[in-house]
Amino acid sequence: MKIAVDAMGGDHAPKAIVEGVLRARDATEFRDTTFILFGDEAQIKPLISDGHGIEIRHTTEVITGEDEPVRSVRRKKQASMVLAAQAVKDHEADAFFSCGNTGAVLACGIFVVGRIKGIERPGLMPTMPTITNDAGFNLLDAGANASNKPEHLHEYAKMGAFYAEDVRGVQNPKIGLLNNGTEYDKGDDVHKATYQLLKDDPDLNFVGNVEATTILQGSADVVVTDGFTGNAVLKTIEGTAGAMMTLLKDNLMHSGTKVKIGAALSKQAFKGVKAKFDTSRYGGAVLLGCNAPVVKSHGASDNRAVYYAMLQIHEMVRKDTVTKFKDYFAK
Amino acid sequence: MKIAVDAMGGDHAPKAIVEGVLRARDATEFRDTTFILFGDEAQIKPLISDGHGIEIRHTTEVITGEDEPVRSVRRKKQASMVLAAQAVKDHEADAFFSCGNTGAVLACGIFVVGRIKGIERPGLMPTMPTITNDAGFNLLDAGANASNKPEHLHEYAKMGAFYAEDVRGVQNPKIGLLNNGTEYDKGDDVHKATYQLLKDDPDLNFVGNVEATTILQGSADVVVTDGFTGNAVLKTIEGTAGAMMTLLKDNLMHSGTKVKIGAALSKQAFKGVKAKFDTSRYGGAVLLGCNAPVVKSHGASDNRAVYYAMLQIHEMVRKDTVTKFKDYFAK
Numbered sequence: 001m002k003i004a005v006d007a008m009g010g011d012h013a014p015k016a017i018v019e020g021v022l023r024a025r026d027a028t029e030f031r032d033t034t035f036i037l038f039g040d041e042a043q044i045k046p047l048i049s050d051g052h053g054i055e056i057r058h059t060t061e062v063i064t065g066e067d068e069p070v071r072s073v074r075r076k077k078q079a080s081m082v083l084a085a086q087a088v089k090d091h092e093a094d095a096f097f098s099c100g101n102t103g104a105v106l107a108c109g110i111f112v113v114g115r116i117k118g119i120e121r122p123g124l125m126p127t128m129p130t131i132t133n134d135a136g137f138n139l140l141d142a143g144a145n146a147s148n149k150p151e152h153l154h155e156y157a158k159m160g161a162f163y164a165e166d167v168r169g170v171q172n173p174k175i176g177l178l179n180n181g182t183e184y185d186k187g188d189d190v191h192k193a194t195y196q197l198l199k200d201d202p203d204l205n206f207v208g209n210v211e212a213t214t215i216l217q218g219s220a221d222v223v224v225t226d227g228f229t230g231n232a233v234l235k236t237i238e239g240t241a242g243a244m245m246t247l248l249k250d251n252l253m254h255s256g257t258k259v260k261i262g263a264a265l266s267k268q269a270f271k272g273v274k275a276k277f278d279t280s281r282y283g284g285a286v287l288l289g290c291n292a293p294v295v296k297s298h299g300a301s302d303n304r305a306v307y308y309a310m311l312q313i314h315e316m317v318r319k320d321t322v323t324k325f326k327d328y329f330a331k
Numbered sequence: 332m333k334i335a336v337d338a339m340g341g342d343h344a345p346k347a348i349v350e351g352v353l354r355a356r357d358a359t360e361f362r363d364t365t366f367i368l369f370g371d372e373a374q375i376k377p378l379i380s381d382g383h384g385i386e387i388r389h390t391t392e393v394i395t396g397e398d399e400p401v402r403s404v405r406r407k408k409q410a411s412m413v414l415a416a417q418a419v420k421d422h423e424a425d426a427f428f429s430c431g432n433t434g435a436v437l438a439c440g441i442f443v444v445g446r447i448k449g450i451e452r453p454g455l456m457p458t459m460p461t462i463t464n465d466a467g468f469n470l471l472d473a474g475a476n477a478s479n480k481p482e483h484l485h486e487y488a489k490m491g492a493f494y495a496e497d498v499r500g501v502q503n504p505k506i507g508l509l510n511n512g513t514e515y516d517k518g519d520d521v522h523k524a525t526y527q528l529l530k531d532d533p534d535l536n537f538v539g540n541v542e543a544t545t546i547l548q549g550s551a552d553v554v555v556t557d558g559f560t561g562n563a564v565l566k567t568i569e570g571t572a573g574a575m576m577t578l579l580k581d582n583l584m585h586s587g588t589k590v591k592i593g594a595a596l597s598k599q600a601f602k603g604v605k606a607k608f609d610t611s612r613y614g615g616a617v618l619l620g621c622n623a624p625v626v627k628s629h630g631a632s633d634n635r636a637v638y639y640a641m642l643q644i645h646e647m648v649r650k651d652t653v654t655k656f657k658d659y660f661a662k
Contacts, residue, residue, distance in 0.1 A: 131577060143511055146511060146518050146519040147519035147520070178563065180474055180558075180563065187477050187559065188477040188478035189478070191477075191559075211566050212563045212564075212566035212567040212570055213566040213569050214570060216570050227511075228518065228519055228560060229560050229563050232543045232563060232564050233543075233563050233564070235542050235544040236543040236544075236563075236567035238543075238544050239542075239543055239547050239548075240567065240568050241575060243547040244571075244572060246462060247603075248600065251599075251600035251601075251603040251604055252600045255597075255603070258596050258597075261593075262594065262595065262596025262598070262600075263593065264593065265592055265593025265596065266583055266586075266590045266591075266592075266593030266594050268586050268590055269579065269583045269586050269590050269593075270579075270582075272578075272582040276578055
């Protein structure tokens with residue numbers, strides 16, 4: 001198995017990327033795996049003492065967070081991200097990973113790695129936390145598209161179901177449609193039509209409409225949404241969880257000695273909450289609908305997040321999840 | 332001033348409603364105010380010892396949470412909610428308040444109280460918390476509509492700006508458009524077109540696109556959104572804040588004695604966080620664009636929430652906010 005890694009994408013690149021990859025390389029699961037690191041050899045090489053299982057493809061061109069996504073992917077043909085995606089297209093690697101510019105990763109997935117035949121609009125799918133258990137739920141599309149048709153949302157439901165079952169091991173995953181109410185006739189025309197498509201699909205365990213108030217409680221294993229709403233929901237979860245942690249920290253640190261002592265004693269509980277909302281243990285966001293696994297992790301990823309993304313990619317390649325999509329959508 | 336109150340709407344009606352109204356009645360600001368309570372006299376009267384400033388209009392018909400909104404408003408003509416709205420229409424009262432079925436309150440606002448001439452789609456607007464200060468921000472439309480045109484979002488921006496300045500006292504309020512990125516060309520066609528309308532309006536202090544990650548940090552005083560996305564964002568904030576508080580409580584209570592002692596000592600800090608996310612101090616959600624103040628508070632409202640909604644309504648009537656809307660949109 002070969003994984004093409006953009007070593008230059010993300011806030012802590014190449015250090016966090018290389019360290020995460022090395023951590024994976026040293027784990028038993030990865031004895032069958034070669035990691036191809038795309039990036040500046042002068043920066044990457046000093047980070048690697050034992051080069052076993054690692055290949056470096058030198059390039060100095062980089063797509064930054066400020067680059068206009070589609071244009072930069074077209075023009076910076078020697079960028080680490082583009083070359084990594086190209087390696088997958090050329091069948092030199094089985095999967096593509098980057099922590100870089102989200103829009104550019106999406107463009108690399110869609111235009112370089114390419115869409116699966118029969119899939120009109122790939123969707124970006126993170127795994128989010130559920131507070132009731134440790135399974136989490138998948139949310140898609142979380143923002144690969146600014147607008148969607150019902151048929152796209154139907155594709156998301158099918159791909160999300162496959163992923164939840166195959167990669168996350170959820171039996172007969174519950175599929176929910178994110179809507180502005182639980183009744184069947186809720187939402188705009190797109191969501192009303194999507195409801196019917198999902199309800200009438202015998203392959204899906206459709207549980208109906210779900211509201212954003214209940215998704216963190218695990219109301220569905222796969223939450224299907226248009227890319228605009230999904231993006232807003234993803235960012236609202238991040239923003240609200242972040243705001244609450246900041247607020248809690250401020251309150252604990254600026255409320256006198258008694259509270260500070262209390263905070264020190266109950267530290268473990270805060271760590272538990274923080275760990276629950278740290279979704280990097282689920283891996284990165286997958287761009288589902290591409291010809292190979294395309295995984296994008298957060299720009300702020302540390303080596304632990306990169307390591308978990310490698311585990312996730314390994315599982316997708318090992319289980320041949322994308323081939324299952326292809327077979328299903330070729331029908 | 333007369334405020335028409337649906338005394339039977341909400342989980343704790345009529346008790347919480349009547350208690351909140353009495354609390355307001357006894358405050359100095361409300362010496363000019365009569366509260367007209369619509370509902371079952373047999374249930375309401377025993378809750379009131381001093382009837383000064385209170386009128387009761389007896390009715391036994393009630394719209395429940397399970398009723399289909401528009402149909403129930405049309406058919407249950409003697410329901411407490413419908414009669415309260417009707418009193419505003421008939422100029423017997425200056426404002427309408429309910430904690431009942433949200434869809435039915437919207438229908439009462441739009442079809443009974445009526446739209447302002449020139450406003451195509453009234454929008455539902457709660458005030459949400461900001462962690463950086465105590466001002467909060469307005470979000471609209473939070474779900475009165477399942478889909479919107481750019482012109483509707485432009486109306487929301489104008490109405491939200493008026494409200495923030497007039498009722499909340501925010502000088503030259505910052506108007507942000509909720510979008511899936513901050514660049515001017517982000518979003519679907521509706522949001523791209525809205526961006527131009529807001530940018531070109533000299534009356535608005537438009538700060539551009541804002542993302543859901545930053546709205547709780549106060550990136551704008553008024554966050555303009557289509558009703559579908561706004562509804563999802565509102566529910567995601569509620570769901571995430573609720574999930575985190577539950578999780579924190581569980582972790583504090585089930586992690587051994589040391590943590591429990593710590594939790595007891597630092598209680599004050601948790602209360603601070605909880606208070607910040609308890610938005611009832613801002614009042615209820617206003618259905619902006621109606622001929623009079625229409626305010627809907629949470630179904631779970633306690634008497635405190637009702638009291639704050641009365642303060643908010645009093646402020647809107649006193650400052651004649653709706654007349655300002657009318658004058659502006661008549662131009």
